[in-house]
Amino acid sequence: MEAPSPRYILTRAVFLIALLVVALFGFSYFKKKQRQSAIIASLQSITSDSSFFQQFYAEDARKSLVRAIGLIAEANQLGLPPDSAIDGGLGIKTKFFENDAERDEPPIREKIIRSSLRRNYENFLKLGYKPDFHTLDSLKKGELPPIPAGPQSGRRPEIGTLISPENSPGMEKVIANLEIRPPPTDAQKPTDIEVAAAKQLARDLRDARLIEEPVRDRILQGLSKPAP
Numbered sequence: 001m002e003a004p005s006p007r008y009i010l011t012r013a014v015f016l017i018a019l020l021v022v023a024l025f026g027f028s029y030f031k032k033k034q035r036q037s038a039i040i041a042s043l044q045s046i047t048s049d050s051s052f053f054q055q056f057y058a059e060d061a062r063k064s065l066v067r068a069i070g071l072i073a074e075a076n077q078l079g080l081p082p083d084s085a086i087d088g089g090l091g092i093k094t095k096f097f098e099n100d101a102e103r104d105e106p107p108i109r110e111k112i113i114r115s116s117l118r119r120n121y122e123n124f125l126k127l128g129y130k131p132d133f134h135t136l137d138s139l140k141k142g143e144l145p146p147i148p149a150g151p152q153s154g155r156r157p158e159i160g161t162l163i164s165p166e167n168s169p170g171m172e173k174v175i176a177n178l179e180i181r182p183p184p185t186d187a188q189k190p191t192d193i194e195v196a197a198a199k200q201l202a203r204d205l206r207d208a209r210l211i212e213e214p215v216r217d218r219i220l221q222g223l224s225k226p227a228p
Contacts, residue, residue: 040075107208111204
């Protein structure tokens with residue numbers, strides 16, 4: 001029997017290598033899509049009304065926010081932009097074409113959730129965090145690792161509240177009311193921008209029928225008091 005020619009052997013080898021590369025690429029693509037779907041499912045759980053607005057314990061609310069930011073950061077690393085990940089968590093499918101009806105204002109609860117997650121993700125980036133293995137592993141546990149760089153490097157950020165629980169008891173259990181911030185300095189007072197954000201949240205919560213008008217008015221009155 002005549003031995004295969006070197007050209008035949010080379011051709012077969014190239015074909016097998018190409019087939020292996022395609023198979024590995026396909027498997028990697030499948031695993032990435034599978035993980036993206038798992039991230040969206042986890043975000044859907046966190047952004048449900050019973051989770052985002054009605055946690056039983058303040059610690060659970062803080063950990064849920066941190067986990068959500070970790071999921072968004074991981075999704076971005078996998079090629080799913082933050083806005084797409086948040087929309088997926090809210091059950092909004094990507095639209096390739098829009099008509100006039102689709103340009104209507106989204107439901108107020110959806111706006112609250114999107115604003116909260118987007119703001120906190122941006123704060124996460126401004127603090128210098130990167131989606132490396134150790135950071136993502138810590139976020140999955142609901143814990144923010146020490147700040148990696150900058151003037152407060154080595155310290156842990158705080159998760160503060162826009163609307164103080166002293167002004168509205170229970171607000172520390174509402175994820176939408178939480179904000180990732182640098183560690184506070186001594187006697188640090190809320191900035192005008194933070195006060196404005198808190199007032200807007202109070203109005204949005206009322207518009208979403210999550211609080212009643214007297215509660216909104218009490219919150220706004222408390223936020224409008226002059227600093228001592």
